Amino acid sequence: MPQSRRLRRIATAALTCVSLALGALALTPMAATAAVGDTQIAWVEVEDGVISGGPALNSGDHGNFSGSGSYTFRETGMTSSMTVTAPEAGTYPVWIRYAAGPLGGAEDVTRSMGLTTNGSRQVVSYPLTGSWESWAFASATVTLDQGANTIALNCQRNLPTEMCRLNLDAIQVGGLAADTCVPTAVPAGAARLFDGTFATFDLWRKAGGGGFGRQTDCTIRGFRGPGSTWTQATTSQQANPYTLVLDWLRRDADDASSVYVGSATSNVTNPTTGYRVMIGATDTATVTSADGAFTQAADAAALAAAVKPVNQWNRYAVQVTPARIRVLLNGTVVNAVDRTVPLGGYIGLENRSAAAQVDFRDIQVQPGVDLGPIAGPAKRATKADGTTPNPGGESTLAHLVADAQRWATRGASGGTARIAFASPTALEADLVPTAASVTYAQAAAVVDAEPLVNMRLTGAQIKTVLEQQWQTTSGGQVPTPAFVRLGASSGLTWTHDVSRPQGDRITGTWLDGTALNPAGNYSVTVSQSLAAGGDNFREFTDGLVPQVRQATTVSALAAYVGDGSTTAPLAVPQSQRAVGVSVPGGAPSSYVAGTTYALDLSSWSYSNATDPQDATVDVTIAGRPVGSFPVDATRTDNAFDEDGRVAVRATIPADLAAGTATVRIVGTTTGTTVTRTIAVTAAPPAPTPTPTPTLVPTPTPTPTPLPTPTPTTSKVKPTLKVKVKPGRVTARQTRARLVVTVASTGSTPTGKVTVRAAGKTYVTKLRGGKATVTLRAFTAAGKAKVKVSYAGDTATLSAARTLKIAVLAP
Template sequence: MPQSSRLRRLSTVALLPLVVGALAVVATPPATAAVGDTRIAWVEVEDGAISGGPALNSGDHGNFSGSGSYTFRETGMTSTMTVTAPEAGTYPVWIRYAAGPLTPEENVTRSMGLTTNGSRQVVSYPLTGSWETWAFARADVTLAQGANTIAVNCTRNLPTEMCRLNFDAIQVGGLEPDTCVATPAPVGAARLFDGTFASFDQWRKAGGGGFGHQTDCTIRGFRGPGSTWTQTTTSQQAGPYTLLLDWLRRDADDASSVYVGSSTNNTANPTTGYRVMIGASDTATVTSADGAFTQTADAAALAAAVRPVNQWNRYAVQVTPARIRVLLNGRVVNAVDRAVPLGGYIGLENRSEAAQVDFRDIQVQPGVDLGPVAGPARRATKADGTTANPGGESTLGNLVADAQRWATRGASGGTARISFATPSALKTDLVPTGSTVTYAQAAAVVDAEPLVNMRLTGAQITTVLEQQWQTTSGGEAATPAFVRLGASDGFTWTHDASRPQGDRITGTWLDGAPLNPAGTYSVTVSQSLAAGGDNFRGFTTGLVPQVRSATTLSALAAYLGDSSTVGPLALPQSQRAVGVTVPGGAPSSYVAGTTYAVDLSSWSYSAATDPQDTTVDVTIAGRPAGSFPVDRTRTDNAFDEDGTVAVRATIPADLAAGTAIVRMVGSTTGTTVTRSIAVTAAPPAPTPTPAPTPTPEPTPAPAPLPTSTTPPAVTKARPNLKVKVRPGRVVARKTRAKVVVTVRSAGSTPTGTVTVRAAGKTYAARLRNGRAVVTLRAFATRGGPSVRVSYAGDATTLSTARTLRIAVRAP
């Protein structure tokens, strides 16, 4: 009888208690297949009828299929299994066994009996190298149509039958053992478990419990606490990587865990690395392996993402040097910012006797996808579009500053409210692949430099901003002559480059409120800036500077990932710094009806893909005062003065004396500059001197009235336009904001149409009793979108418009 063995090293796990019965998987072979070419049954030895001696369920060995395996050592030990054949004929039988080392005399090829329907043959089983390593031995048997019995048995008839073997399962039929088809993995990924026995061989169990290969090509935990580990690390784990796997809980008490970054793979309770848990109450909780650290998942995100028992869930565990991020079914449910060892072993944990969690499709992909971004963020360039310009404001510099403030916004980071980034730290542009940006792309932008949080007064911040016009410590001009700092969202300033050195910053604001020169603010910068790098020596005067756990790189990677959980991350739109110069000097007050003149500069980013304004809309005391074009001509100006606007707005002639706010807003970016001006009322028109009264003449008879007359001209009233946005908290992709518009004017109730333009869409509504409500679609991303509200006017009321910004928060 021809025999062959095919070595299959399989690893992992633990075993289940004895189950008596027979498992038969029946398949009808295709018409063109010969008898025996197709697998008709996979039968677990532990599910057969065990008899004839103290057969041992080998729970101390892993790498089994089903729920366990059995050790056959003495005469008479038998497992009898039932198989149903679709037709009579000769079938191959693939017997899965392990033959580990014993005494020198016994370390030879062993043999045992195989009895089919009462007909017995002896099958040889070469050594497999260890009791954790399994192989297949083949024998051919004759089956009748219908029910048949197949039994492995031992007579202990030395030297012919030595026994001393572990038996796992029998496959009946099939040209090869193991009919599981490997789950495909992307190019470059490492398949740790793809459904086949061959991939299962990469694992080894530790502890009493472990995992068994199932006929549906999955693996399942058995026998209580224990773990199964990969035997080697993969090249895909040399850098940041993503571990992908499917898991399924069949009962409410099923529980397991996934280990990453462990320095050992020979224990059920490792002390290094981290584990991501699976269970009824702790799914996606991340703990350090030694138990010293625990962070639970985001409850709302977890509830929205997790699928119930008996349904498959998908983990994507992203591992970078400074964080572990867990995505469940595509949704971020936990992110741990801690030092994480790259490489290390990957393991699965079985937590208890009843905890039988199933796994499939386990693979490691190199790299980490952080999330979608709404376009590229670029460094500032000169007019040629390629030469770096450290003096230009850039979307990338502002984005890095946003990330640094975000990463240190909590108490552990210093509750930062402002952050600055230097252009010298920006190594390349951030250009997503498609719409997604990767960790590698973020790492190409900035190095992993520690972040420092400090306290600066408003006056000290102004000093730092003055140092953008560069001088050395000795007071000499530096090269480059100007370095524009990137700044976090909410912090803005204005400058007048025509003023003397050290007196060019004309205003600073945080969230619209002027900075208090004596007030203290929490500021985060890179360690090199904190030390006075790039001639920004003002940072060295900061109070209680502390190095935080986040770095420039970890902050950027985390911000790009966690801030884009709903839709693409919106990139910086508005300018943080704008030049404002009053030609000829500002008067002490302006007369109503005259011209307010101001020259704006530094209004444009340099890259063609950056957001750009074409006009700046001006209001005075809330009244529209005109739109003025932005000259976006690119030059090699080293002082960030490109993007100029000449504002020449007429102050309303009927404006009462007092203080008025001039508001200048970019039509696309929402860049905003406000100025407070003193207004003097326009002088009254002179009263003409009355002429002498002539001698009265006789009054002629009145002429007949004409049949029609021209009505007198109507003087339209200026309206008062008020806009409110409800609710106060607008959340991206969730809240449909309502814009409440009220129009009032003296002497009448305005009628007509109101239009609202937001996020590229235009809405219209008619006034009722001077009021209209417009419901907007939910905004796709967080940020501060610009909203333009216009009233068309009516027969007695002038038209008017205003622009506002809505604060849209991330979910």
């Protein structure tokens, strides 16, 4: 123990018998209409009195005491004398907190002991409490003088009426009932584990030498060395995911404690099962397995920003689900441990040492776990009626589930997944947040619970998997449904042409914009049922080194939604992974500059009214805008996900040089992108006209020439402003939206705005002087450079500016 602390505690002990020390206790002010004695005037700890006539303080060998311990009275002459200051003379009730456990035989009866007030002695009865760990209140009345009074508990076993053999804890003077602490409020459905009252504190049991005592401010504090206290209430044995909420406070730099969850035992100092969430100078929010085999420190930056200093209260919310413990400190996520976690088991508090005292209050268990906010609903595909699920439709929910499964297996222990697929037939419910937030129960209801399997597939095998979306059984029959659209993780895209023969309809596959190598190996995660060839996706059974991973479909989705800050909503997938592409009449070997480029697109639209939809697509050729074309999003019951059709008929720039050129088609809302490479032949030169014979004209007088006016321009220089939404952009998750405003004097600018970011070009039209461009999610954290340019119009000059977007790590 530090010398300063030791001296402070010695000084405090020397003053405990002085009435002024009681001024620090929680005294309830006298109401103007209250009778003498109706209001508590003092709470006096027996151990703080002048102890005489027997051995030293019992040191709290039994738990659930108040203050710093209790005192055992068992021999004649044992006394604790305490000073109480009364605001006025009169009769006051006293409430004596005690424990009377079994002794055996004739001694297991109601016991009695003396209570002396200002020299006047009476005998108080103390019925058995059932055990030495169970406490009760015995009541009596005393007459006090105004000012200082002496109240003493004393044992006279030589008198036939007194047995003593009691543990005495504290005396409350005044009040209409014992324990004036008001229970802290809890949300509906929550269970109070400690709400400030003795009624809930008595549901805990001490293990080991150290213990916890309730203080006069209705909190509990650890004392006297290593030990723990465990709740015995059945409410601590959780069968479903729950959130343990509690407040804690460190008074000195060396104070330390821990919170236990999921322990199979409730009577040990150091449990070997469950997990421990630590509190201390250097290890706050560190999570360890109780057996010490596993330790994960908190995120240092998040912890430093969230934790409050000594002498200020902090609040833990420890979320426990079957595969995860997530720790929120003062509302900020500071640690998340993905491990198998027992939902049952006991909850406990640890006292690490005699010098390391930590205070606790408002301990409660709330049913369920709030994972955090999501930017909007993610839904299954539906048929034209808007309600009937359609496994053949592309859906934001299937893509979100695939994103979650790739995220959960992104690390080395998960297989370093780069791609994940999800089957729509495994989706059981839409993910619709309540007040923008998602609970664990909602996430668990979305998808069938099964293990995840990571494997290696070649680019050619991935193409075969995608070909198997057009279904056939192992016997060659076409089942119902005849088409199943896989959900795919972000970054994986493909094109198809339904006019091509079965087995050869996939015309291109890309990962983060790079074509898949047919011979290359890619780490792919799927559910166990897909890995076994479910839904006729038999190619998965040929994956290399398939391995079941620790994460499941449910734990992956819950952890993905709950990852990171509770204030930054998780982005819902926007862009299409699959697009139908065909060239009417067949693609020529090359296109002549100045002629029409024609392309028919399909499968461009999601099916739900709440899903992101494109009204138009913008087209560029060789980086030059060539037009915007409408999306026909008419809903049908097309079984092959062909809704969302676009007819691109764009004029190739007449001055385009011969060579290859990239055609880029981008959805103005979703950012769905299709690129094609075409060969361009230069436009033929214009024919030279036949010369006309020259005639000699009759000379005429030459008129005096008029002065030629000097050309002037009336174009106005505009202002160009760019606003980035949302304010927090996360790599691989957030699709930043640029709101571009072009203003000038005397007119509203029209024309095109071009945005270049991360190697991609986006072109859109101004409408009312404004344009909105949605970028694809950035692939890496850092400062992303974005260039915005305006081409100008007949009344407005061109303008450009460059900005940098801060992209956060996921």
